[in-house]
Amino acid sequence: xxxxxxxxxxxxxxxxxxxxxxxxxxxxxxxxxxxxxxxxxxxxxxxxxxxxxxxxxxxxxxxxxxxxxxxxxxxxxxxxxxxxxxxxxxxxxxxxxxxxxxxxxxxxxxxxxxxxxxxxxxxxxxxxxxxxxxxxxxxxxxxxxxxxxxxxxxxxxxxxxxxxxxxxxxxxxxxxxxxxxxxxxxxxxxxxxxxxxxxxxxxxxxxxxxx
Amino acid sequence: xxxxxxxxxxxxxxxxxxxxxxxxxxxxxxxxxxxxxxxxxxxxxxxxxxxxxxxxxxxxxxxxxxxxxxxxxxxxxxxxxxxxxxxxxxxxxxxxxxxxxxxxxxxxxxxxxxxxxxxxxxxxxxxxxxxxxxxxxxxxxxxxxxxxxxxxxxxxxxxxxxxxxxxxxxxxxxxxxxxxxxxxxxxxxxxxxxxxxxxxxxxxxxxxxxx
Numbered sequence: 466x467x468x469x470x471x472x473x474x475x476x477x478x479x480x481x482x483x484x485x486x487x488x489x490x491x492x493x494x495x496x497x498x499x500x501x502x503x504x505x506x507x508x509x510x511x512x513x514x515x516x517x518x519x520x521x522x523x524x525x526x527x528x529x530x531x532x533x534x535x536x537x538x539x540x541x542x543x544x545x546x547x548x549x550x551x552x553x554x555x556x557x558x559x560x561x562x563x564x565x566x567x568x569x570x571x572x573x574x575x576x577x578x579x580x581x582x583x584x585x586x587x588x589x590x591x592x593x594x595x596x597x598x599x600x601x602x603x604x605x606x607x608x609x610x611x612x613x614x615x616x617x618x619x620x621x622x623x624x625x626x627x628x629x630x631x632x633x634x635x636x637x638x639x640x641x642x643x644x645x646x647x648x649x650x651x652x653x654x655x656x657x658x659x660x661x662x663x664x665x666x667x668x669x670x671x672x673x674x675x676x
Numbered sequence: 677x678x679x680x681x682x683x684x685x686x687x688x689x690x691x692x693x694x695x696x697x698x699x700x701x702x703x704x705x706x707x708x709x710x711x712x713x714x715x716x717x718x719x720x721x722x723x724x725x726x727x728x729x730x731x732x733x734x735x736x737x738x739x740x741x742x743x744x745x746x747x748x749x750x751x752x753x754x755x756x757x758x759x760x761x762x763x764x765x766x767x768x769x770x771x772x773x774x775x776x777x778x779x780x781x782x783x784x785x786x787x788x789x790x791x792x793x794x795x796x797x798x799x800x801x802x803x804x805x806x807x808x809x810x811x812x813x814x815x816x817x818x819x820x821x822x823x824x825x826x827x828x829x830x831x832x833x834x835x836x837x838x839x840x841x842x843x844x845x846x847x848x849x850x851x852x853x854x855x856x857x858x859x860x861x862x863x864x865x866x867x868x869x870x871x872x873x874x875x876x877x878x879x880x881x882x883x884x885x886x887x
Contacts (some may be wrong), residue, residue, distance in 0.1 A: 597864070629882070665851055668884075671822060671840070672881075672882040673882075
């Protein structure tokens with residue numbers, strides 16, 4: 466199976482404009498990423514960015530509506546990588562319960578890594594959620610899609626119960642995923658994230674399996 | 677059964693001092709509660725409080741270490757009421773699964789009510805969690821105790837499975853309770869809280885029941 470890339474999984478993020486394929490766009494995103502990581506998203510203006518890259522502010526506005534649009538593109542890149550990993554797990558040829566359990570652990574590990582080793586990116590993702598950026602909603606929807614895929618396959622294979630509504634049940638599963646990646650929850654309880662992920666997934670999987 | 681009161685359920689909150697029983701203490705808490713609700717916790721100083729009540733700042737410090745100690749007492753009162761309600765449900769003579777389902781709905785309803793009708797109190801509870809006040813930890817521990825009580829009874833009655841670790845399983849259940857009352861999660865998704873609570877509790881209860 467072809468490994469999906471961030472581009473195949475994530476739709477283009479909100480607030481971009483101008484020609485779709487353009488080196489300048491990628492260059493702006495990359496420079497902004499480095500700049501935000503160093504100085505923080507909130508403290509950076511589009512003028513700061515333009516100066517750092519050596520472009521005019523007007524030129525940046527050719528590609529992005531606003532600073533938020535640049536932030537959404539960066540979040541999209543990062544969440545795209547997480548989603549790639551989840552997509553790979555969700556489509557593996559393994560029992561559905563193993564795939565779901567691995568999805569919890571994968572999200573928990575990636576969140577922990579980002580929190581400890583890439584704090585500025587963690588902060589942007591936090592802003593994206595708190596400000597209800599489109600990218601945060603898209604990501605949540607994409608994760609729900611993957612859960613629906615795995616649970617539907619588990620039901621078809623006779624592994625999972627089929628009495629409850631597929632959609633309601635998967636919605637509830639998606640909620641429990643939040644517990645291992647929501648930036649604010651992570652900040653509150655740093656210890657034992659992977660252990661918590663395992664406890665939660667064990668309970669949820671017992672809820673999914675056929676009696 | 678004697679209905680437990682906030683006093684019987686909640687331990688005294690952190691940072692209080694002076695004689696335990698004292699009308700002045702209750703009077704300070706009540707006045708501070710009204711004042712915080714009107715002006716907000718962050719914008720109020722102990723000096724503002726003292727002035728509003730007609731006491732000296734030094735007199736307030738006879739009973740409370742700090743503004744936070746007053747805040748913890750107010751949170752304690754509010755969370756004590758929620759805990760009273762949960763305790764009543766947890767100790768009712770009904771099947772364990774019905775009790776747990778009602779606990780989810782009760783928490784969701786109370787959180788929603790507070791969010792829409794008592795926003796300043798919601799804000800103090802948010803600060804208590806974010807700043808890791810002792811009262812927030814005590815509350816989380818007290819909710820876990822109630823869950824342990826109900827699940828242990830459900831196991832003893834042959835209603836719930838007994839293969840998994842009681843403590844790990846109840847920990848996971850307590851995590852899912854967060855989804856319906858965490859102040860930040862509430863702010864992000866106001867719609868359909870009770871419906872979400874029902875979906876989550878249905879999944880969790882299937883995970884608890886005996887196969």
